[in-house]
Amino acid sequence: MLENRIRCKKLMDKIMSPDEAAMLFETGMTVGTSGFTPAGYPKAVPIALGRRAERGDKLELTLLTGASVGDELDGVLSRAGIIKKRYPYQTNSSIRNSINEGNIEYCDIHLSNFSQYVKYGFLEEIDIALVEAVAINEDGGIIPSTSVGNANIYVEKADKVIVELNVSQPIELEGMHDVYSPKNPPYRDVIPILKAGDRIGTSYIPCNPEKIAAIVITDIMDADKKLSPVDDISNKIAENLIDFLDNEVKHNRLPENLLPLQSGVGSVANAVLAGLIYSKYENLSVYSEVIQDTVLDLIDCGKVSVASATSLTFSRNKQEHFYKNIDQYKKKIILRPQEISNNPEVIRRLGVIAINTAIEVDIYGNVNSSNIMGSRIMNGIGGSGDFARNSYISIFVTPATAKEGTISCIVPMVSHCDHTEHDVQVIVTEKGVADLRGLSPKERAKAIIENCTYGEYKEMLKDYYKNSLESCKYKHTPHNLEEALSWHVRYMKTGSMRI
DSSP states (O other), X not given: OHHHHBOOGGGGGGBOOHHHHHTTOOTTOEEEEOOSSSSSOOOHHHHHHHHHHHTTOOXXXXXXXXXXXXXXXXXXXXXXXXXXXXXXXXXXXXXXXXXXXXXXXXXXXXXXXXXXXXXXXXXXXXXXXXXXXXXXXXXXXXXXSSBOBTHHHHHHHXXXXXXXXXXXXXXXXXXXXXXXXXXXXTXXXXXXXXXXXXXXXXXXXXXXXXXXXXXXXXOOOOOOOOOXXXXXXXXXXXXXXXXXXXXXXXXTSSOTTOSOEEEOSSHHHXXXXXXXXXXXXXXXEEEOSEEOHHHHHHHHTTOEEEEEESXXXXXXXXXXXXXXXXXXXXXXXXXXXXXXXXXXXXXXXXXXEEEEEOSEEETTSOEEOSEETTTEEOXXXXXXXXXXXXXXXEEEXXXXXXXXXXXXXXXXXXXXXXXXXXXXXXXXXXXXXXXXTTOOXXXXXXXXXXXXXXXXXXXXXXXXXXXXXXXXXXXXXXXXXXXXXXXXXXXXXXXXXXX
């Protein structure tokens, strides 16, 4: 019943169709939406905006989200030519192609920084906040669905708010959220989170009901987050990572139940966390951006006692499992705004162990997590920098090779650098672990080549390092730039790094 979901009675006359709500948008507007790693994003109104464009209406919008969103938003609007500029992270193939073809301007920003950019007024003023919700309170407070992201900030800053009330999202999500927004300097206070499970805010996004211009009823489900099955390489990476953690515990550098865990988004990160299911560790906590399938498995087997994030991103089967057991999961899962889930202050205070994935790593420990061959954006930096720069231990995982062995993920010099050697402490591949803490550049190179590579690429990297050391005038970080570049040029020409 809608009365259970729209509790502010005077808002009942704001209910309209997606096509009616789509007419509230004008070309040149800046729109902030809910959504984070295809969860909790608006779906019906963007599809209606696509229909407007098909009818010949001229629409150009600047689009701000929390992170990646589903095809109903990024895909539909990019294919319709509606998006002029996009912030701060994406994964949709249609928008990625448009960005790489130069049809959409894209600004890739650390996710914790982006929240502040909006609050500080560094970017365009927001005309419309378009957010998905499961209910609206008597005072206009908006109860989010499966993510919070930046929705609370957009609602605060926007001139108008449009709410997509998604009845396919269970009302039982209410109570899972913890919405807290720090004040801007010089009035900012300490964020009072001392443990991953601490609650410090409200269960809804505060909103003046007078700002709500439309309510659209929808039942479109979140995108099915397809995750690759756990394979032998992922299993081996997980084993190597757990061996490293075991050693840290043995030497009293970590407690027996570790410290709060963060894991990046995607199949490799999900698979690596799965290794903890069979580990000795108990009473684990998670302080991350996203809760994926494996975190539910860890909760189910009693390994994880609390998990904090800003988004729930599940495969379809796991989503159904979550909904069936939502009352139990609500006791252990907290969803926060991304300016809190990714906040450097909290990450550093809790001592989060950051585990992120890399596209490529170079022999000195620099990491590329966003671009292919230096210029073709894949997704973006996301929150990996927030955690890598502020974590207790900064770990990056990657297979040693990709594309059936035709490309090495360990290279002489990354083609694009997202995380410098100063923010990267540990590299893990299926071959082994390179602990880079306290090592000079030359020591790092030897550790990475020896422990993280194998076969022909290991020999090629050894040769590169030896030749660079002999030919380079300056010995601190020896490089042969022409030869380093040749690795990437060779792949672009032949599709393989092999000689």
